[in-house]
Amino acid sequence: MILIMAEFICTLCGRCCMGMGKYVKISGQIGQGRYAAHHGLSNETFYPSIMREYRDTFSPYDRKTPKEWCPFLLDADESGKYICVIHDSLPSFCRNFKCYLFKIYNSDNIYVGEVKGKTTLISNDEILNKMWNDEISNISTENMSLWRKSMISALEKKGYFVVDYE
Ligand code: SF4
Ligand code: SF4
Structure with a gap:
């Protein structure tokens, strides 16, 4: 058996995050740009922190994206990529996905x-x-x-x- 192993590279197409609105729920704000949240698919509580560069411009309570989307997903940037604003503090479900x-x-x-x-x-x-x-x-x-x-x-x-x- 010849098996080629390769590293998974996410292209930031955003598709997987666009159905996560019903699973990723924010339970409260615990600091500036910091929240307590729950991921329903892995049943885990996590404490996301909005990345520094988005803190002044983004609030999950004031987002314009569809409610089906994960509250931490930004709309496409100028290069068509969909950025997760909590990339450095993801729940394990997203980290391993x-x-x-x-x-x-x-x-x-x-x-x-x-x-x-x-x-x-x-x-x-x-x-x-x-x-x-x-x-x-x-x-x-x-x-x-x-x-x-x-x-x-x-x-x-x-x-x-x-x-x-x-
Ligand atoms: S992991 Fe999600 S955002 Fe990344 S390439 Fe796959 S579907 Fe797109
Ligand atoms: S937390 Fe980030 S990676 Fe996970 S579903 Fe939401 S936008 Fe996607």
């Missing part, structure tokens, strides 16, 4: 899909989708490290290769 776990390439080195969530394939490649349904979805997920090995090995047998962002 990767929007995909694996990327899959075919034998011509062309990107054909990625694995998100636990074992969800996102791909437009019909052959890969069929193989995923016929073979990979039958692999037990009880032991995820075994699942990962079996998934990679099954894909490699069909000429795909996998980049692992774990």
Whole structure:
């Protein structure tokens, strides 16, 4: 099995934070630019601090962004990036979040899909989708490290290769 490991790089597209309004809740302000908050998906209390450069201009209580968005997400900057104003004091859920776990390439080195969530394939490649349904979805997920090995090995047998962002 040839496995390529790679570092996950967030492109600041903002998509994952745009549905977090119902999970990231502020319970109170505890200082200038400092809050107590709760992340509902990881059930953790955390104490975000607005980064210095945004403290004078940003308040989560006075934001203009949609209510579905996380209260700490700014609207796109001039380069189209969505900045989190508490990047230095994130809850562990956000610190550890990767929007995909694996990327899959075919034998011509062309990107054909990625694995998100636990074992969800996102791909437009019909052959890969069929193989995923016929073979990979039958692999037990009880032991995820075994699942990962079996998934990679099954894909490699069909000429795909996998980049692992774990
Ligand atoms: S983690 Fe992924 S979805 Fe979320 S902002 Fe970064 S690139 Fe976008
Ligand atoms: S705290 Fe930051 S990284 Fe986490 S959901 Fe909100 S904007 Fe995104």
